[in-house]
Amino acid sequence: MVSSDLNAIVTPNQTSFEEGKNDFTNEINLDLKTKPSIPTSSPEQAFDIKPAVSTTTSTQEDIKFNIEVAPVIDILDDADKQSKDLIEKHGLYDHRLDLAKFQMPPVELLKDYGNEEISINKEELEENKNKIVGLLKNFNVGIAEIKATIGPTVTLYEIVPEAGIRVSAIKKLQDDIALNLSALGIRIIAPMPGKGTIGIEVPRKNPTMVSMRSVIASHKFQNTDMDLPVVFGKTISNEVFMADLSKMPHLLMAGATGQGKSVGINAILTSLLYKKHPSELKFVMVDPKKVELSLYSKIERHYLAKLPDSDDAIITDTNKVINTLNSLCVEMDQRYDLLKNAFCKNLKEYNNKFKERKLNPENGHRYLPYIVLVVDEFADLIMTAGKEVEMPIARLAQLARAVGIHLIVATQRPSVNVITGMIKANFPARAAFRVISSVDSRTILDSTGADQLIGKGDMLYFNGNEILRLQCAFVDTPEVERLAEFIGEQKGYASAFLLPEYVSEEATSTVGTFDPNEKDALFEDAARIIVSTQQGSTSMLQRQLKLGYNRAGRIMDQLEASGIVGGFNGAKAREVLISDLHSLEQFLEDLRS
Numbered sequence: 001m002v003s004s005d006l007n008a009i010v011t012p013n014q015t016s017f018e019e020g021k022n023d024f025t026n027e028i029n030l031d032l033k034t035k036p037s038i039p040t041s042s043p044e045q046a047f048d049i050k051p052a053v054s055t056t057t058s059t060q061e062d063i064k065f066n067i068e069v070a071p072v073i074d075i076l077d078d079a080d081k082q083s084k085d086l087i088e089k090h091g092l093y094d095h096r097l098d099l100a101k102f103q104m105p106p107v108e109l110l111k112d113y114g115n116e117e118i119s120i121n122k123e124e125l126e127e128n129k130n131k132i133v134g135l136l137k138n139f140n141v142g143i144a145e146i147k148a149t150i151g152p153t154v155t156l157y158e159i160v161p162e163a164g165i166r167v168s169a170i171k172k173l174q175d176d177i178a179l180n181l182s183a184l185g186i187r188i189i190a191p192m193p194g195k196g197t198i199g200i201e202v203p204r205k206n207p208t209m210v211s212m213r214s215v216i217a218s219h220k221f222q223n224t225d226m227d228l229p230v231v232f233g234k235t236i237s238n239e240v241f242m243a244d245l246s247k248m249p250h251l252l253m254a255g256a257t258g259q260g261k262s263v264g265i266n267a268i269l270t271s272l273l274y275k276k277h278p279s280e281l282k283f284v285m286v287d288p289k290k291v292e293l294s295l296y297s298k299i300e301r302h303y304l305a306k307l308p309d310s311d312d313a314i315i316t317d318t319n320k321v322i323n324t325l326n327s328l329c330v331e332m333d334q335r336y337d338l339l340k341n342a343f344c345k346n347l348k349e350y351n352n353k354f355k356e357r358k359l360n361p362e363n364g365h366r367y368l369p370y371i372v373l374v375v376d377e378f379a380d381l382i383m384t385a386g387k388e389v390e391m392p393i394a395r396l397a398q399l400a401r402a403v404g405i406h407l408i409v410a411t412q413r414p415s416v417n418v419i420t421g422m423i424k425a426n427f428p429a430r431a432a433f434r435v436i437s438s439v440d441s442r443t444i445l446d447s448t449g450a451d452q453l454i455g456k457g458d459m460l461y462f463n464g465n466e467i468l469r470l471q472c473a474f475v476d477t478p479e480v481e482r483l484a485e486f487i488g489e490q491k492g493y494a495s496a497f498l499l500p501e502y503v504s505e506e507a508t509s510t511v512g513t514f515d516p517n518e519k520d521a522l523f524e525d526a527a528r529i530i531v532s533t534q535q536g537s538t539s540m541l542q543r544q545l546k547l548g549y550n551r552a553g554r555i556m557d558q559l560e561a562s563g564i565v566g567g568f569n570g571a572k573a574r575e576v577l578i579s580d581l582h583s584l585e586q587f588l589e590d591l592r593s
Contacts, residue, residue, distance in 0.1 A: 255433025301492030347404035397426035536574030
């Protein structure tokens with residue numbers, strides 16, 4: 001018989017129902033105070049434990065036994081002594097001194113939407129509970145227990161099926177339950193990870209909004225010790241959900257148009273701006289749609305990074321996107337060289353070492369801020385540039401986490417030709433808003449579920465282990481404007497953070513006649529490198545000779561004009577026209593004469 005009485009509420013957002021009880025009498029109680037006994041079959045087998053008898057003689061007691069502890073010697077090499085002296089004289093290096101008076105934005109900049117407490121509608125809970133239990137009984141699925149957890153937009157009903165009921169039998173009834181409850185977006189989780197229950201998520205008739213202000217002002221966010229805290233919103237149990245971008249290490253977002261994807265990006269950027277000083281974090285923003293991220297142009301001199309020859313920090317042109325991504329790859333390689341020379345594994349160790357004045361700036365060492373690449377519409381880049389965009393993105397995703405470069409890539413078209421296997425493999429963290437079909441859901445999450453969401457910020461977050469249903473925090477355009485204005489009005493750096501110089505090989509491929517008298521000083525060294533490796537690559541010259549990309553490109557033009565390498569060949573390296581170093585030396589001798 002089904003109980004119709006709603007039991008007392010266990011937690012502010014949790015309600016329990018019971019459907020029958022199982023009496024288990026075969027409980028095992030372990031009394032830790034009882035001494036373990038050793039069973040013996042005969043007196044001969046019993047263990048007789050006696051204290052050891054001292055065999056010390058009087059002669060041994062007369063011998064003096066002196067114990068001396070060697071003093072601890074503080075061994076410091078010259079570098080450590082120098083570092084210690086510098087710390088005593090100047091203190092730890094403070095990377096915030098350039099903008100010492102910078103004020104972090106207050107919570108009051110975000111709009112207060114009033115009471116966001118969850119109201120419990122007992123009639124709705126009781127009605128849904130009776131419908132679920134009655135429907136399952138009609139299909140001969142017995143329930144031992146049912147419990148409800150109320151979230152901002154969705155109520156989770158957890159059921160414990162009777163013994164002998166197959167999980168697949170309940171999974172098949174998803175459409176029947178949705179029909180019976182007259183609800184959009186019924187999602188069945190069978191079984192729930194870490195619990196012996198089956199979950200049925202049912203949208204609430206009167207959902208509660210989750211504002212950005214409520215999650216930013218929460219105790220959990222204000223007192224976090226995460227390196228790059230990202231607050232998404234609230235879970236189905238009404239708890240603030242946060243994740244560390246430095247641990248993800250990259251995030252892939254997808255969702256149909258108008259389902260909350262751009263608001264989700266703004267929520268991520270807002271949470272980072274509320275926690276990190278401008279000296280600790282830089283954004284590289286790519287916005288093919290040209291309007292979504294334009295609000296952040298006001299914080300260019302504080303938080304944004306760009307190419308040296310670029311006018312706008314928000315990148316909208318596809319050609320500049322390719323150059324910027326390749327420039328980030330150069331920055332990544334340079335950072336790895338710095339970490340290698342400093343004997344550090346990751347950015348955090350390196351910066352701590354630099355703050356302790358153990359790394360000499362004269363050797364090229366500097367404080368390294370985190371760099372977050374934000375791409376708002378990835379599908380458009382793939383359609384217009386293809387492999388030229390995919391390859392640097394994949395390379396950054398594979399290698400960049402250790403040097404503090406993290407990627408947030410969003411798209412409204414999660415198809416396999418946009419989110420390829422090479423990209424997906426390096427994005428373990430995924431955020432999915434509502435998509436149209438289960439195929440799209442499988443592409444982004446590797447499972448169904450995103451097609452059953454109800455929109456308006458309802459999302460699934462997958463971190464490589466389990467899928468969590470969240471209600472994304474809502475941050476409106478005026479709130480972002482106020483935040484950007486508050487930061488932009490304060491004193492900033494002279495310019496945006498400059499990425500390494502990069503010019504595409506196509507831009508430097510215009511070659512005139514070669515004049516031996518105007519050749520670069522490193523022309524011959526570059527020629528020897530190209531011929532010895534048989535690889536005509538401008539980026540290789542830049543790495544080997546430690547040049548800027550413009551100069552390396554000019555040298556490559558001279559090599560082409562002189563007949564050492566062939567013409568520009570797209571993404572491939574140029575053809576080397578001289579086969580060995582002996583022939584090259586004769587060729588260079590002829591040029592000198």
